[in-house]
Amino acid sequence: MGADLSRFMEKALQEADKAFRREEVPVGAVLAGEDGRIIARAHNRTIELNDPSAHAEILVLRQGASLRKNYRLNGCIMVVTVEPCLMCMGAIIHARLSHLVFGTWDPKWGAAGSLFDIPGDPRLNHHVKVTSGILEEKSRKLMQDFFRLRR
Numbered sequence: 001m002g003a004d005l006s007r008f009m010e011k012a013l014q015e016a017d018k019a020f021r022r023e024e025v026p027v028g029a030v031l032a033g034e035d036g037r038i039i040a041r042a043h044n045r046t047i048e049l050n051d052p053s054a055h056a057e058i059l060v061l062r063q064g065a066s067l068r069k070n071y072r073l074n075g076c077i078m079v080v081t082v083e084p085c086l087m088c089m090g091a092i093i094h095a096r097l098s099h100l101v102f103g104t105w106d107p108k109w110g111a112a113g114s115l116f117d118i119p120g121d122p123r124l125n126h127h128v129k130v131t132s133g134i135l136e137e138k139s140r141k142l143m144q145d146f147f148r149l150r151r
Contacts, residue, residue, distance in 0.1 A: 012081050076098060103140070
């Protein structure tokens with residue numbers, strides 16, 4: 001699965017690059033099914049859609065749920081370039097994803113182990129496996145380049 005995670009992250013980075021080129025915070029995500037095929041992909045579109053919830057993770061969950069005709073995405077894996085925020089982690093838990101993979105940590109907003117550890121909270125009735133650090137340097141560099149250009 002390690003090679004697949006890198007392949008999925010490359011696809012997520014392509015999505016993040018689309019956001020970068022549109023002057024959105026460069027976060028990209030893909031959703032893969034149990035068979036290892038990508039069923040949805042998205043990037044941040046909060047500015048474009050005037051929607052504070054239009055994070056890559058939320059958009060990819062919406063696509064996946066629509067395609068599956070079910071809000072529960074049991075057995076699916078989400079691969080995202082940056083650690084999800086509280087809103088996105090809540091949606092990931094509610095969607096019943098099996099596995100979350102991300103590239104780089106987000107110490108200011110992250111909710112998968114850095115600022116908050118939602119997946120590790122034993123009070124929740126669903127727990128998502130979390131893998132971090134897949135193509136971490138590429139994910140971090142994209143974010144750093146974006147914010148360096150904005151200053």
